[in-house]
Amino acid sequence: MTDALVTFSDVWKSYGQGEAQVHALAGVDLAIRKGEFVAIMGPSGSGKSTSMNIIGCLDTPTSGLHGFLGVDAGRLDRAQRAVLRNLYIGFVFQGYNLLPRTTAAENVELPLIYRGMPARERRDAAMQALAQVGLAGREHHTPAELSGGQQQRVAIARAIVTRPTLLVADEPTGNLDTQRSHEIMDLLTGLNRNEGLTIAMVTHEGDIASYADRTISFLDGKIASQGYEMESA
Amino acid sequence: MLWETIRLALRSVRRNAMRSVLTLLGIVIGVAAVIAMVTIGSGTTAKVREDISKLGSNLLVVRASRPDRSGTSNFTVRRLEQKDLDVLNKSLEDVRAVSGESQSQVRIVYGAQNTAAQVTGTDTEYFTARDWTVSLGRALTEQEVRGGTGVCLIGQTIRTQFFGSGDPLDEIIRVGKTSCRIIGTLGSKGYTGFGQDQDNLVLMPLTTYQRRIAGNRYIDTIYVSVNDGASTTQAVADVTAIMREARGIQPTRDDNFEVRDMTQIADAMTSATTAMTGMLGAVAGVSLLVGGIGIMNIMLVSVTERTREIGIRLAIGAHEKDILIQFLVEATVLSLLGGLLGIGLGLGLAGGAASFLSIPFAPSLTVILIAVVFSALIGMVFGFFPALRGARLNPIDALRHE
Numbered sequence: 001m002t003d004a005l006v007t008f009s010d011v012w013k014s015y016g017q018g019e020a021q022v023h024a025l026a027g028v029d030l031a032i033r034k035g036e037f038v039a040i041m042g043p044s045g046s047g048k049s050t051s052m053n054i055i056g057c058l059d060t061p062t063s064g065l066h067g068f069l070g071v072d073a074g075r076l077d078r079a080q081r082a083v084l085r086n087l088y089i090g091f092v093f094q095g096y097n098l099l100p101r102t103t104a105a106e107n108v109e110l111p112l113i114y115r116g117m118p119a120r121e122r123r124d125a126a127m128q129a130l131a132q133v134g135l136a137g138r139e140h141h142t143p144a145e146l147s148g149g150q151q152q153r154v155a156i157a158r159a160i161v162t163r164p165t166l167l168v169a170d171e172p173t174g175n176l177d178t179q180r181s182h183e184i185m186d187l188l189t190g191l192n193r194n195e196g197l198t199i200a201m202v203t204h205e206g207d208i209a210s211y212a213d214r215t216i217s218f219l220d221g222k223i224a225s226q227g228y229e230m231e232s233a
Numbered sequence: 234m235l236w237e238t239i240r241l242a243l244r245s246v247r248r249n250a251m252r253s254v255l256t257l258l259g260i261v262i263g264v265a266a267v268i269a270m271v272t273i274g275s276g277t278t279a280k281v282r283e284d285i286s287k288l289g290s291n292l293l294v295v296r297a298s299r300p301d302r303s304g305t306s307n308f309t310v311r312r313l314e315q316k317d318l319d320v321l322n323k324s325l326e327d328v329r330a331v332s333g334e335s336q337s338q339v340r341i342v343y344g345a346q347n348t349a350a351q352v353t354g355t356d357t358e359y360f361t362a363r364d365w366t367v368s369l370g371r372a373l374t375e376q377e378v379r380g381g382t383g384v385c386l387i388g389q390t391i392r393t394q395f396f397g398s399g400d401p402l403d404e405i406i407r408v409g410k411t412s413c414r415i416i417g418t419l420g421s422k423g424y425t426g427f428g429q430d431q432d433n434l435v436l437m438p439l440t441t442y443q444r445r446i447a448g449n450r451y452i453d454t455i456y457v458s459v460n461d462g463a464s465t466t467q468a469v470a471d472v473t474a475i476m477r478e479a480r481g482i483q484p485t486r487d488d489n490f491e492v493r494d495m496t497q498i499a500d501a502m503t504s505a506t507t508a509m510t511g512m513l514g515a516v517a518g519v520s521l522l523v524g525g526i527g528i529m530n531i532m533l534v535s536v537t538e539r540t541r542e543i544g545i546r547l548a549i550g551a552h553e554k555d556i557l558i559q560f561l562v563e564a565t566v567l568s569l570l571g572g573l574l575g576i577g578l579g580l581g582l583a584g585g586a587a588s589f590l591s592i593p594f595a596p597s598l599t600v601i602l603i604a605v606v607f608s609a610l611i612g613m614v615f616g617f618f619p620a621l622r623g624a625r626l627n628p629i630d631a632l633r634h635e
C-alpha cells in the first residue's frame with residue numbers, strides 16, 4: 001500500500017448529539033491507490049457523499065485518520081485544505097455547479113485565478129482543457145447556452161485544468177441521459193488511462209460503475225465490500 | 234488579481250443595475266447634500282465677504298441697544314433720533330458721511346401692479362455712506378429731506394417690474410398709505426450672500442418715511458463712513474464718546490447704543506454660515522449612515538443569492554480572504570459609484586444654486602476628495618460584515634444551497 005493516495009482508517013463522521021446522534025460514517029477503512037479509478041455505490045444515506053467530501057478535503061472526520069498524499073489531512077485547517085484542493089484535487093458535481101452568466105472559458109479559468117496564474121497563461125490552459133473535453137469552439141458560451149452533457153464537460157475541464165492528482169466526482173452522470181452518461185464516462189476513463197488521473201466516483205448505476213477498476217460498496221456508514229477480486233489482494 | 238476582482242464586482246453591479254441604483258440612493262443623496270452644502274456654503278461666505286468689502290471696511294454701524302430680556306441691563310433703552318444724527322454730524326471729524334436710515338417692508342402699487350419692497354427713509358449722505366449710485370434721474374436734495382416731500386428713487390427690480398423698459402421718471406407710485414413721485418432710479422447691486430435682492434427697494438426722504446410710513450420720529454440705523462486711511466477703532470471710540478456725552482450717560486452706566494464696524498459684522502455673518510454648513514453636514518452624515526446600512530443590506534442579499542457560487546469558489550481552492558476581498562471590493566465599488574454620482578449631483582445642485590443666488594460657484598477639491606474616500610470607506614465598513622459572512626461559509630453547506 002505504499003502508493004496509496006487516499007487512506008481512511010477507522011473514520012467516523014457523526015452529526016448531532018446524544019440520542020439524536022447520527023453516524024454518517026461508522027468506522028470506515030479504505031485505500032485508493034494512485035492511478036486507480038474507484039466507483040462508490042450504496043443505498044441512499046449510506047455515507048457515500050460524506051466520505052467523498054472527506055476524500056476531497058472539503059470536510060474532516062469526527063474521528064479516525066484521513067491520509068492524503070501521506071499527509072494527515074484531517075488535522076489540516078481550512079486554509080491548508082483549500083491549498084491542498086487547489087493544487088491536487090478536481091471536483092465534478094451532479095449539478096455541474098458552473099457559475100451562471102459566466103462563459104465556459106471563464107469557468108474553467110476560475111481555479112487558476114486562485115493560483116495567481118497570469119491571465120494569458122490561464123486563458124491558454126482553459127482553452128486546452130476545453131479542447132480536451134471536446135468543447136473547442138464553445139469557449140464563449142455561458143452555461144445557459146449549453147446542454148447538460150456540455151455543461152458537465154465544462155465542469156470536467158475546470159476540474160482537470162489544474163492537472164490535479166485526484167478527481168472527485170459525486171454522481172457525475174446523475175442528471176444525464178444514458179447516451180450522454182456514456183460519453184462522460186468515456187471521457188473520464190480516457191483521463192484515467194492516458195493521464196494517470198486517480199478518480200473517485202459515486203454512482204447509483206451498475207453500468208456506470210463498471211467503467212471503474214473496482215467498486216466500493218457502502219451500507220449504513222460502513223463498507224460492505226472493497227470490490228477487490230480477492231479481499232486479501 | 235485585484236483588477237480581476239474589481240472587474241468581477243463591476244459586472245455584478247451592472248447585472249443588478251436597478252437594485253444597485255436603489256441601494257445607492259442613500260449614499261448619492263448623502264454625498265450630494267454634503268457637496269452641495271459645502272460648495273454653496275463656501276460660495277456664500279465668499280459672497281458675504283465680497284459684499285462687505287464692497288461696503289468698505291471703513292463703515293461703522295450705530296444702533297440702539299435692545300432691552301435685555303433678563304432685565305439686568307445697566308442702561309436705559311433709548312432709540313436713535315434726529316438729535317443723535319445731528320450731534321454725530323456736527324462733532325465727528327475725519328468722516329466722509331454720516332447718514333440715518335429707517336426701513337420696513339411695505340406694499341407698493343403702480344397702476345394695477347403691486348409688490349412688496351424694502352422702503353428706506355434716509356438722507357442725502359446715504360448714497361456716499363452705502364455706495365449707491367443713481368442710474369437715471371437724480372438723488373435726494375437737502376430741501377426734500379428737510380421738507381419731507383413725497384419723492385422717491387426706485388431700485389432696478391422695481392423699475393423692471395413696473396415699467397419694463399419704459400421711463401419711470403415723474404410717475405407716481407403708492408407706497409403703503411402714501412404716494413411718491415419717482416425722481417430717479419438706483420444702480421443695481423444684485424443679491425446679498427443670503428439671497429436677498431438688494432435692488433427691490435424704494436428710497437425716500439427720512440422725514441417723509443417717518444411721518445407717512447412709520448408714524449414716529451425714530452431712526453433705525455446711523456451709518457458713519459470713515460475717511461480712507463483713518464482708524465476705524467478710533468472712530469468707534471469717538472462715536473461712543475460723543476453719543477455718551479450727548480445722551481448724558483453716567484460713567485457707571487452702560488452704553489444704550491452699539492457701534493460696530495463692518496469687519497466685526499462680517500465675522501458674525503461668516504460664523505453663522507459656517508454653523509449652518511456644519512448642521513446640514515450632520516444631516517448629510519445621517520443620510521450617509523442610512524446609505525451604509527443600505528449597502529450592508531444589499532450585500533447580505535448578494536451573499537445569500539450567491540451562496541452556491543461561494544461554495545464552488547471555496548471548493549476549487551479560494552481562500553476565505555479571496556471571498557472576503559471579492560465582496561468587500563464589490564461593496565466598495567458600489568458605494569464609490571454612489572459617491573461619484575453624489576458628487577456629480579451635488580456639484581450640479583450647487584452650480585444651479587450659485588447661478589440662481591448669484592454667488593460664486595466654489596467647488597473644493599479637498600471636499601470632493603474627502604467625499605470619494607469617505608464613500609469608499611462606507612462600502613468597506615458596511616460591506617465587511619456581509620463579506621465575512623460569505624467568507625466563513627462551509628463549502629459543503631454552500632454547495633448544497635439551492
Ligand SMILES: Nc1ncnc2c1ncn2[C@@H]1O[C@H](COP(=O)(O)OP(=O)(O)OP(=O)(O)O)[C@@H](O)[C@H]1O
Nearest residue numbers: 015022023024042043044045046047048049050051
Ligand atoms: N450536515 C449533516 N447533518 C446531519 N446529518 C447529515 C449531514 N450530512 C449527512 N447527514 C446524514 O448522514 C447520512 C449519510 O449522508 P450522505 O449524504 O453521505 O448519503 P449518500 O450515501 O450520499 O446518499 P445519497 O445517495 O442520497 O446521496 C444520512 O443519514 C444523512 O442524513
Ligand SMILES: [Mg+2]
Nearest residue numbers: 048049050170
Ligand atoms: Mg450523496
